[in-house]
Amino acid sequence: MNPPPGPWQLPVIGSLHHMVGALPHRAMRDLASRHGPLMLLRMGEVPVVVASSAAAAREVMKTHDAAFATRPLTSTIRTATHDGFGIVFAPHGDHWRGVRKLCVTELLNARRVRSFRGSREDEAGSLVASVAASLLDDEDERKPAVVNVSALVAAYASHATVRAVAGDRIGDSEAFLASLDEGVRVVAGFSLPDLFPSSRLAHALSGTARRIEAVFREFSMLMDGVIEEKRARRSGAGDEDKDILDVLLRTQDQEAAGGVPLDMGTIRAVIRDLFGAGSETSSTTLQWAMSELMRKPAALRRAQAEVRGALAGQSRVREDALPQMPYLRLVIKETLRMHPPVPLLVPRECREPCRVMGYDVPQGAMVLVNAWAIGRDAASWGPDAEEFRPERFEDAAPAVDFRGADFELVPFGAGRRMCPGINFGVAVTELALASLLFHFDWELPGGARGGLDMQEAFGITAGRKNDLWLQAAVHVPANP
Numbered sequence: 023m024n025p026p027p028g029p030w031q032l033p034v035i036g037s038l039h040h041m042v043g044a045l046p047h048r049a050m051r052d053l054a055s056r057h058g059p060l061m062l063l064r065m066g067e068v069p070v071v072v073a074s075s076a077a078a079a080r081e082v083m084k085t086h087d088a089a090f091a092t093r094p095l096t097s098t099i100r101t102a103t104h105d106g107f108g109i110v111f112a113p114h115g116d117h118w119r120g121v122r123k124l125c126v127t128e129l130l131n132a133r134r135v136r137s138f139r140g141s142r143e144d145e146a147g148s149l150v151a152s153v154a155a156s157l158l159d160d161e162d163e164r165k166p167a168v169v170n171v172s173a174l175v176a177a178y179a180s181h182a183t184v185r186a187v188a189g190d191r192i193g194d195s196e197a198f199l200a201s202l203d204e205g206v207r208v209v210a211g212f213s214l215p216d217l218f219p220s221s222r223l224a225h226a227l228s229g230t231a232r233r234i235e236a237v238f239r240e241f242s243m244l245m246d247g248v249i250e251e252k253r254a255r256r257s258g259a260g261d262e263d264k265d266i267l268d269v270l271l272r273t274q275d276q277e278a279a280g281g282v283p284l285d286m287g288t289i290r291a292v293i294r295d296l297f298g299a300g301s302e303t304s305s306t307t308l309q310w311a312m313s314e315l316m317r318k319p320a321a322l323r324r325a326q327a328e329v330r331g332a333l334a335g336q337s338r339v340r341e342d343a344l345p346q347m348p349y350l351r352l353v354i355k356e357t358l359r360m361h362p363p364v365p366l367l368v369p370r371e372c373r374e375p376c377r378v379m380g381y382d383v384p385q386g387a388m389v390l391v392n393a394w395a396i397g398r399d400a401a402s403w404g405p406d407a408e409e410f411r412p413e414r415f416e417d418a419a420p421a422v423d424f425r426g427a428d429f430e431l432v433p434f435g436a437g438r439r440m441c442p443g444i445n446f447g448v449a450v451t452e453l454a455l456a457s458l459l460f461h462f463d464w465e466l467p468g469g470a471r472g473g474l475d476m477q478e479a480f481g482i483t484a485g486r487k488n489d490l491w492l493q494a495a496v497h498v499p500a501n502p
């Protein structure tokens with residue numbers, strides 16, 4: 023046995039003490055700079071192998087993709103999925119294969135994502151209207167009005183996702199979104215019982231399991247209400263598929279989804295997974311894109327000039343104009359390079375003993391790919407890797423993309439478990455960014471350019487720790 027190298031470990035906590043006080047993806051990058059691109063940690067009882075370079079990521083997600091195509095079933099995930107597996111945390115096997123096929127070929131393919139364009143454009147219109155409304159609400163006329171960009175884009179991404187999944191109306195959509203938000207929060211991160219799976223004490227001490235159960239019970243009840251409402255509105259065989267839930271219910275009626283029986287537990291779980299995986303990731307990307315643009319006035323000006331040029335004479339952003347905005351696409355790509363919303367990707371597990379880069383990875387080890395470290399690796403990106411420079415995709419790295427073939431840029435992962443929501447995520451993000459840049463001029467409050475707080479929050483997604491507040495002024499008024 024030749025295990026990957028790693029830092030020294032303590033008897034009970036393993037390598038956890040090396041992670042204290044820093045966000046996991048940052049602590050792991052620092053450890054990798056000392057121990058190498060494939061390293062072995064122990065989080066409590068759990069062996070964790072971390073890939074931190076493009077070459078190591080290629081080994082995990084391409085060369086040995088089949089060996090790493092399952093997810094660890096931690097106690098948090100077990101509790102969260104006791105009702106049934108959707109896709110994100112489903113173990114490798116027939117259920118996952120069937121649901122994934124359904125997602126890729128039916129629910130999230132490019133044609134289906136295009137068909138949700140109308141509701142996305144409506145939601146982008148509402149986003150613009152809410153920015154304008156919060157400017158009017160600001161009572162003190164002597165000071166320039168400030169807007170909580172984080173809150174508004176988070177609401178936009180949630181609503182755009184809800185509408186793609188469940189159509190126009192959800193009875194109590196605020197309660198639904200709040201419950202979903204809570205669900206994502208409890209599943210995120212390493213909880214105590216996950217690190218010490220065999221310790222009854224840890225289970226007794228941790229209220230996580232009870233909290234997860236309560237959150238998911240509530241979510242299931244709300245979900246059942248949405249499904250029943252939808253069923254009542256569907257009239258029968260000739261119904262058109264307007265949203266993802268329509269497709270799921272039709273598939274259920276046809277009694278086969280690539281061999282996977284679509285019971286209610288699976289439908290609930292798939293919907294929960296699509297909400298969970300889709301909304302926070304897109305919102306996080308938007309918030310970082312706006313943050314980085316505020317720190318790079320030249321990039322902001324160029325993106326804004328492009329958007330306004332492409333839409334000259336128009337009063338709102340329509341998706342069919344987005345192909346005329348190539349720089350905007352580079353801004354999003356550069357944002358995903360520096361701020362992959364899921365910095366360690368979704369954990370995988372080693373299904374069989376496997377030799378990677380000359381090291382033995384033990385069966386059962388959790389495997390993390392540090393997409394955040396890989397996106398900032400000077401070996402791949404050069405000495406300015408830490409600088410936000412969308413132009414690098416025009417000069418230094420024109421061919422590099424995030425669609426799973428280039429391992430130096432893996433915000434959506436790669437291989438069998440790669441994100442199937444990439445088209446949807448990019449569409450939601452591009453439309454909102456174009457809308458914010460078209461309708462408003464943006465400034466940092468007080469004009470303090472260098473000083474924008476860029477701290478990240480702890481969690482499975484690395485969003486901003488503190489909300490992004492910006493000064494805005496209307497350039498093109500929103501439609502009445």
Ligand code: HEM
Nearest residue numbers: 110299300303364367368434435436439440441443446447
């Ligand atoms: C900027 C937006 C997004 C980012 C950065 C992102 C990122 C990711 C990542 C890193 C993974 C794990 C990949 C791996 O293990 O190799 C993943 C999985 C997944 N994503 Fe996304 N995602 C985004 C948007 C979406 C959207 C909009 C949806 C659906 C509405 C979605 C649905 C999923 C699903 C279902 C999986 C699990 C796939 C599986 O386990 O087979 N994602 N995503």
